Amino acid sequence: MMRQPLPLMICPADEPGRARVVGSLTGDAIQILLDAVHGGMAVLDLSEVDHVDDAAVRVLAGLRRQGCTLLACPRWLALWLERAREDSDA
Numbered sequence: 281m282m283r284q285p286l287p288l289m290i291c292p293a294d295e296p297g298r299a300r301v302v303g304s305l306t307g308d309a310i311q312i313l314l315d316a317v318h319g320g321m322a323v324l325d326l327s328e329v330d331h332v333d334d335a336a337v338r339v340l341a342g343l344r345r346q347g348c349t350l351l352a353c354p355r356w357l358a359l360w361l362e363r364a365r366e367d368s369d370a
Contacts, residue, residue, distance in 0.1 A: 298323040304331040327352035
């Protein structure tokens with residue numbers, strides 16, 4: 281039985297400009313992430329992201345290119361981001 285993805289939460293960390301991203305990064309939740317980044321969050325801990333869609337991967341790849349740091353990325357998401365980067369370089 282598949283478990284339901286968690287709703288997205290952006291949790292500010294102890295360090296300024298750093299946040300922990302928790303839950304499902306899909307649909308309207310992508311704008312929540314972008315709002316956090318535009319509000320000064322430049323380092324994102326993705327260790328607790330449990331679901332993304334293609335649009336979220338494109339946004340994360342774009343944020344990385346713009347200088348945002350993505351930390352503790354789950355292996356499955358890191359592979360997807362790498363594939364997206366390779367596709368954009370082709």
